[in-house]
Structure formats: structure tokens, C-alpha cells
Amino acid sequence: MSDILSQDWRDRRTFAIISHPDAGKTTLTEKLLLFGGAIALAGAVKGRKAAHHATSDWMKMEQERGISVTSSVMQFPYHGKVINLLDTPGHEDFSEDTYRTLTAVDSALMVIDCAKGVEERTIKLMEVCRLRTTPIFTFVNKLDRDGREPMEILDEIERVLHIQCAPVTWPIGMGRSLKGIYHLARDTVYFYTTGKGGASINHGETVVGLDNPRLDTLLPDIIDDFREEIHFLREVGNPFDHEAYLRGELTPVYFGSAISNFGVEEMLTDFAQLAPPPRPHRTTEREVAPQEEKLTGFVFKIQANMDLKHRDRIAFMRVNSGTFRAGMKLWQVRLGREVKIPDALTFLAAEREHAQEAFAGDIIGIHNHGTIRIGDTFTEGESLQFTGIPDFAPELFRRVQLKDPLKMKALLKGLAQLCEEGATQFFKPLIGSDLILGAIGVLQFEVVQQRLETEYNVKCQFESVAVATARWIEAPNDKALKQFIDKNQANLAHDHYEQLVYIAPSRVNLQLTQERFPDIVFSQTRDHL
Numbered sequence: 001m002s003d004i005l006s007q008d009w010r011d012r013r014t015f016a017i018i019s020h021p022d023a024g025k026t027t028l029t030e031k032l033l034l035f036g037g038a039i040a041l042a043g044a045v046k047g048r049k050a051a052h053h054a055t056s057d058w059m060k061m062e063q064e065r066g067i068s069v070t071s072s073v074m075q076f077p078y079h080g081k082v083i084n085l086l087d088t089p090g091h092e093d094f095s096e097d098t099y100r101t102l103t104a105v106d107s108a109l110m111v112i113d114c115a116k117g118v119e120e121r122t123i124k125l126m127e128v129c130r131l132r133t134t135p136i137f138t139f140v141n142k143l144d145r146d147g148r149e150p151m152e153i154l155d156e157i158e159r160v161l162h163i164q165c166a167p168v169t170w171p172i173g174m175g176r177s178l179k180g181i182y183h184l185a186r187d188t189v190y191f192y193t194t195g196k197g198g199a200s201i202n203h204g205e206t207v208v209g210l211d212n213p214r215l216d217t218l219l220p221d222i223i224d225d226f227r228e229e230i231h232f233l234r235e236v237g238n239p240f241d242h243e244a245y246l247r248g249e250l251t252p253v254y255f256g257s258a259i260s261n262f263g264v265e266e267m268l269t270d271f272a273q274l275a276p277p278p279r280p281h282r283t284t285e286r287e288v289a290p291q292e293e294k295l296t297g298f299v300f301k302i303q304a305n306m307d308l309k310h311r312d313r314i315a316f317m318r319v320n321s322g323t324f325r326a327g328m329k330l331w332q333v334r335l336g337r338e339v340k341i342p343d344a345l346t347f348l349a350a351e352r353e354h355a356q357e358a359f360a361g362d363i364i365g366i367h368n369h370g371t372i373r374i375g376d377t378f379t380e381g382e383s384l385q386f387t388g389i390p391d392f393a394p395e396l397f398r399r400v401q402l403k404d405p406l407k408m409k410a411l412l413k414g415l416a417q418l419c420e421e422g423a424t425q426f427f428k429p430l431i432g433s434d435l436i437l438g439a440i441g442v443l444q445f446e447v448v449q450q451r452l453e454t455e456y457n458v459k460c461q462f463e464s465v466a467v468a469t470a471r472w473i474e475a476p477n478d479k480a481l482k483q484f485i486d487k488n489q490a491n492l493a494h495d496h497y498e499q500l501v502y503i504a505p506s507r508v509n510l511q512l513t514q515e516r517f518p519d520i521v522f523s524q525t526r527d528h529l
């Protein structure tokens with residue numbers, strides 16, 4: 001299959017799905033893979049869904065990593081394009097991983113449950129997308145069930161997510177009375193046939209033209225009202241504007257039912273056409289354009305292999321320019337050294353295989369024995385560093401209690417490694433000898449605890465600590481910095497990268513400190529540089 005993949009970076013469509021749990025991300029992913037001809041993998045996606053919230057289940061699932069490493073990125077050809085779908089963890093405790101994955105995509109697909117509308121996690125993920133003005137496609141799912149009025153859903157998206165909606169497909173009925181969808185741009189009605197799409201592609205009748213008399217025959221009771229509705233929609237709704245979509249200001253909206261495989265193909269076909277190819281990326285030195293000949297890329301995710309027999313980790317690198325060829329030598333900028341990449345992985349969904357070639361927009365997996373960090377840039381020799389791969393301020397904190405004090409060195413080594421993989425963050429207060437871990441989800445702590453034990457042979461416990469939130473500190477000059485440090489010693493720490501962090505015992509305390517030191521910048525994110 002790899003022979004027929006386009007080798008043109010402009011044909012890459014690299015994206016992730018953002019949604020609240022249960023909106024249908026897993027189901028939709030499976031259907032997308034079906035269209036991409038990767039039926040075998042579709043089952044694997046379902047198999048690994050983290051429906052269980054108990055850590056033990058999660059850990060067990062992660063031990064069967066064979067699946068999850070390869071389904072972290074799913075590549076498939078579609079209509080001459082190469083689609084790279086980057087999976088994000090199902091469990092919200094790993095949302096940090098999701099945030100970073102969003103730095104490696106060119107666009108996102110937002111899935112909304114038609115009965116529930118815009119939910120909390122979607123709001124948060126949209127905020128992250130907005131940091132990089134990521135273009136957003138919207139799929140309103142579960143049309144086979146009764147949901148809210150379509151217009152009401154659009155209003156809510158616009159109001160809550162501050163993005164304009166351009167309806168592209170529009171439902172004819174909903175729930176038990178679902179008849180089909182109408183594609184406004186193609187002026188075509190796609191009829192719904194009941195029953196689950198399962199492994200097949202669900203095709204009902206297609207009727208071209210809203211005025212087609214065939215519709216009067218098929219939908220005698222409702223077609224007049226529906227024509228009026230569409231007439232009204234064309235008058236009041238936003239027309240699709242490609243430029244506004246690319247600027248992240250407007251989202252095309254599609255309706256469908258992932259489980260019945262209905263409305264998905266119409267969306268995917270437009271997505272392959274309209275979603276952006278790789279864009280230029282900023283570095284500390286200059287902007288890197290995808291058409292540049294020399295290879296550049298950055299690491300946005302590191303996945304540990306929990307199978308003790310295979311201790312290696314996979315670093316996921318997004319290619320930003322040039323062509324990767326198997327066996328080539330790359331320059332790891334941070335360490336200033338050359339590394340040979342003999343057996344990088346690609347993620348072609350139907351046939352996981354070693355990468356022979358990869359182009360801008362593609363993701364490759366590099367075997368890593370602990371020398372690669374999140375945020376690392378690889379080039380063919382040029383010294384530059386991609387920016388915008390952030391750490392997010394943790395929301396949960398624990399003090400580390402070592403069971404055997406003689407293991408301190410191993411503990412520090414383990415924590416350093418886990419920090420560089422993005423599994424956790426750790427902070428050393430300026431005063432005292434505590435070690436404080438930070439995370440966004442509580443499961444992260446459990447994973448760290450287990451990995452310290454199995455990989456570094458260090459047993460420790462985590463205790464609660466009076467820290468509510470953290471902010472990275474920047475001062476306009478040395479004098480202001482010194483003054484700030486002198487006054488706030490008790491609430492300051494260094495992170496793993498020796499950056500100064502304010503660890504606030506409460507949000508009120510943070511607010512008061514910010515008011516007292518207006519010159520100091522308190523950041524919620526820290527770039528990996």
C-alpha cells in the first residue's frame with residue numbers, strides 16, 4: 001500500500017479529534033479507518049478504549065502496548081491524500097499528552113454529542129487549539145438519537161466556543177424520524193438507512209437537487225418544511241469561507257451518526273479537500289517552511305514500553321520539512337550530536353511497518369533509550385529549535401516520600417527521565433529538601449509511582465502537599481527578579497529545567513502576589529527550549 005501513497009507534503013492532512021468523553025471519538029475513528037481501507041485496525045481501536053477508570057485496568061491495558069503504540073498515529077490514504085490521525089488518550093487524566101499532541105497537528109476535528117452539546121472537556125481543548133489558531137472541522141454526532149435542535153447546537157458552539165459555524169450538512173429529522181442529511185454545497189440529499197454501519201459503508205439513496213421531485217415522493221410529509229428550513233438557513237447562516245476556516249475563526253459543521261456510519265464519508269471527503277496541509281513552523285532562529293529540502297522535526301510525545309522485556313521507548317517525531325529516509329543520520333540539536341535512525345516506525349494503518357520515507361506532516365516513531373526529550377528538535381545539521389511545545393501548569397501536587405533514603409540518586413534519575421518524557425513535572429522548593437511532583441490528572445501520579453518501582457527499582461509514596469497551582473516566573477530585569485525572590489522564598493521552586501516557578505498555596509494567594517508584583521509575568525505554560 002505504501003507504493004501508492006503520495007510523496008507530496010501538500011497532500012498530508014495531519015489532525016487529531018477533540019471531544020468530551022463519550023461523544024463518539026473512538027467510534028468515529030474506527031469509521032474513518034474503514035474509509036481508509038484499514039479495517040483490521042478498526043477493531044484494535046475499540047479494543048484499547050480506556051473505558052475503565054481503575055488504574056489497574058489502565059495499567060494492564062497499557063501493558064498491551066503493541067496496539068497502542070501503533071494506533072497512537074494512524075496513517076491512511078484517502079482520495080489521493082495521506083491522512084495522519086493522531087490519537088489522544090481517552091482518559092482525561094492524561095490531557096497533558098493531548099495538549100502536546102495538538103501541537104503536532106495542522107487541524108482538528110471536533111466531535112459534539114447532539115444531545116449534550118458543548119461539554120467541558122471540549123471547551124478546554126478548544127482553548128488549547130486557539131493558542132495556535134488551529135483550524136477546526138465539526139461533526140455533530142449521534143443523529144440516530146433524539147438530540148437538540150440543530151440551530152440550537154450551532155448557537156451554543158458560537159456562543160461558548162467563540163467560533164462561527166458554517167453548516168455544510170444539515171439533518172432531515174433526528175432520532176427515530178431521521179431521514180437523511182442535506183449537503184448544502186453539493187445540493188444533495190443522502191438518505192439514511194437504519195441499522196448499524198458495522199464493518200460496511202452505509203449507503204442509502206442519494207438525490208441531487210433540493211427541488212428534485214424524487215424528494216416529494218420520498219419525503220411527502222416533510223419536504224416542504226425542509227425546503228423552507230434550508231432557504232432560511234442559507235439566508236441567516238454563515239456561508240463556508242475557506243480563509244476564515246484556515247484562520248480558525250469559522251468551523252464547517254457536519255451532522256451524522258458515527259455508529260451507523262452515516263454522514264461520515266461526506267465529512268471526510270470535504271476534510272481531505274479543505275483541511276490544511278502542513279504549515280510553516282516557528283523556531284528560535286527562523287520560520288521553517290514545509291517545502292524546504294532539508295529534514296527538520298520535533299518530538300511531541302514519548303511513549304514508554306511497559307513490557308519489561310522491551311524497555312525501550314518510542315519518541316514520536318513530527319516531520320516539519322524535508323524527507324526522512326530510513327537509515328539517515330539526524331542532528332539532535334539539544335545534545336549537539338549526530339544520531340543514526342535505522343529503524344524508525346511509520347504508522348500506515350493497514351500494515352505497520354518500518355519507515356522507508358516520510359514527508360512534512362508525517363509522524364515517525366524513533367526508538368529511544370532515554371536520550372530523547374519532549375520538545376527535542378532534529379535537523380540535518382542546522383542549529384535551530386522548534387518552539388510552541390509547552391508544558392502546562394500542573395493542577396495537582398504531591399510530595400515524594402522515599403521509602404529507602406539510600407535510593408535518592410535513583411529517584412532523581414527516574415524523576416528526571418519521567419519529566420523529560422512528559423509523564424510528570426517536578427519541583428524543588430528553594431527552601432527545604434522536599435521534592436514536589438505536579439500533574440494534571442491524578443492517574444499520572446500512579447503511573448509515575450509504578451514506573452519508578454519497575455524501571456528504577458525505587459519505592460516511594462506520595463503525600464498531599466499545600467500547593468494549589470503553579471506559575472512559571474519571568475521578570476523584566478535582574479533587580480525585579482531578586483526583589484521578587486527575596487520576598488517570596490517560601491513559595492518558590494525550580495523545575496527540572498532550573499526554571500523559577502511560583503508554587504501557590506491557594507489561588508487567592510496567587511492572585512494577591514500577582515497584584516503585589518505587577519511587573520512579574522506569571523505563565524501557565526512553559527515552552528520546551
Ligand code: GDP
Binds near residue numbers: 019020028141144
Ligand atoms: P469516546 O469516549 O468519545 O471515544 O466515545 P465512544 O466512541 O466510545 O462512544 C461512546 C458511546 O456512544 C458508545 O457506547 C458508543 O457506542 C456510542 N456512540 C458513538 N457514536 C454513536 C452514534 O452515532 N449514535 C449512537 N446512538 N451512539 C453512539
